[in-house]
Amino acid sequence: MQHRSSRRLRAVVGAAAALALILTGCSGGESTFSYTPPEQVDAKLPKETVDQLQTAVQEAMTSAGASGAIVGVWVPWSGTxxxxxxxxxxxxxxxxxxxxSFRVADVTRLMTCDVLYGMADAxxxxxxAPVPKYVSGVADLKDVTLLDLCNGTAGIGSSEAAAKGYWLNTPGREWQPLQLASHGLGQARTEPHTTFRDSDAGYLLLGLALERASGMDAASLIEQYVTEPLGLExxxxxxxxxxxxxxxxxxxGSYLPALQGGYNCTAPVDVTKMSSSAGFTDSGVTSTIEDLGRYVQAEAAQGLRGEKAEKKRFDAPLKVAxxxxxxxQATGGAYIVGSMVGQHGWTPGYATAAYSDPATxxxxxxxxxxxxxxxxxxRDLAWELAAIASKVPAAEGQKAPExxxxxTAEQYKTEIAKSAVVCVAPPAK
Structure with a gap:
């Protein structure tokens, strides 16, 4: 895979205004469809807007204890x-x-559901299909479907709380997906099909099911159904x-060691090198900001699905709480935030969020x-950035949509400040 050091999303979508990306269902070749990204003004956002965006990012970095951030904002009618x-x-x-590059965390869930829908469309x-048809050792999930796993309506818990210490202290550990999912499976269940429940275990099980059904590994499935069609190199x-x-x-990527009452902000622990098996089909994918922006833009518009696809993915969301x-709201591996579709999450060393409005x-x-x-x-930073950038005026010759x-941006600026990590001095030696 050849790395392009500076791939601008606007260059891609600008050229694509007149020429559609032709995306072909690879598994049997029966479904051929096209996705044309919206035309993107080839310009930078106004300096005043950029100054506001940069201030928001720097304040969030301080609150998160982060030394660095990578951000992308694409406003088709104004600039990038x-x-x-x-x-x-x-x-x-x-x-x-x-x-x-970085770990995209829970954005991986969207890609896992892309594979599910791609295989279903083909x-x-x-x-x-009931989960036990494809995953061994979970007979008690006979009333739970693969779609429930994707939608977050399986009623099973999350493994995060039990596994977090292992992830941070032994980042090189290689996990078996079912072993990792067992922490969430061991929690009390809620009624399936009815309510949304954030469950990393569900997406781990879904990855296993897709592997067994296809005879392919999860990495190859994501390549076939997601990254190759969209050109995400x-x-x-x-x-x-x-x-x-x-x-x-x-x-x-790093994290701060916990101390009583807060964190030791002077001694971040580097976890850049770790096993992707800690996230697998829940949070294991790596990417760049340009690829991530292009992906979530196509995802929100359901660019990987044919127009005649019977089951609409985001049409019946449930309230998150x-x-x-x-x-x-949430469904289809995504969060629905007003009109925007996307995901947010963390994995050791990184916290990532990406959202797009399908209409614009x-x-x-x-x-x-x-x-x-x-x-x-x-998450709150992505929403703050969106609120700031949504007010930007149209470039010359363009018209801003409704x-x-x-x-508001101020609302999430306040939330970010409330969530700031508390730094505590380590005890004297």
Missing amino acids: WVEGIGTQGAGSDTKVTADM GEIELD NTSLPSSAPAEPKPSPALS ADGASWF GFTVAVTLNNSTSGSLIA FALPF
């Missing part, structure tokens, strides 16, 4: 901003650049051998190189 900010670590002179698997699910994110150079905002192609993506605060700061978000 793609930037690496900060350095590779505290005291490091190596600046973060926009071409560095007639190779049934969305409503810098995106992949790496092998389980411990390694830095690919391609090189990689953004360094019963007492939460009505505009924050408006897209934001960001990663922070410290996972101490979990996914909330990255596009609004159900929140």
Whole structure:
């Protein structure tokens, strides 16, 4: 795979305005369809807007204890901003650049569901197939379907709390997916089909099911159904051998050791090199900001599916929380935030979020190189950036569409400050 050090999303989508990307179903060749990205103005966003965006990123980095971030904002009617900010670590002179790769965390869930829907559209698997048909040792999930695993409606718990210590302390450990999922499977269940429940175990099981149904490994499935059709040359699910994110150079990833009452902010632990098996088909994929932006833009518009696909993926979302905002919903491996579709999450060393509006192609993506605060700061930063950029005026000769978000930049600026890690001085020796 050849690495392109500076691939601008706007160059891709600008050229594609007149020429569609032809995406062909690879498994049998029966479904041929096309996706044309929206035309992107080939210009930078106004300096005033960029200054606001950069300030937001730097404030979020401080709150998260991150030394660096990579961010991309694509406003088709106005311009783009793609930037690496900060350095590779505290005291490091190596600046973060926009071409560095990183772990995309829970954005992987979207790709796993892409494979499920791609195989279903090709007639190779049934969305409503019971999980035990393809995964051994989970007979008690006979009433749970593969679609439930994708939608987060399987009723099973998450392995994160039980496995987090192992991930951080032994990043090179190679996990078996079912072994990792067992932590979530061991929790009390909720009724399937009815409510959304954030479950990494569900996506691990879905990956196993897809492997068994296809006879292919998960990395090859993601390549066939996602990265190859969209031309994402810098995106992949790496092998389980411990390694830095690919391609090189990689953004360094770290976390802060916990101390009573907070964290030791003076001694970040580097976990750049780790096994992708800790995330597998839940959070194991690595990418670059340009690829991530292009992917989530196509994903929101369902560019990987034929127009005649019977089962619509994002049409029936459920509220993320019963007492939460009505505009924050989930289905199909995605979160639906107002009109935007995307994902956010963390994996050791990184917190990543990416969202796009399917009607306009408006897209934001960001990663922070410290996972101490979990996914909330990255999520809130993506939403803050979206709120700022959504107000940008149209470039000369362009017309801004009617596009609004159900929140303000100030709202999530405040939330980020509330989520800031608390630094505690280590005890004197």
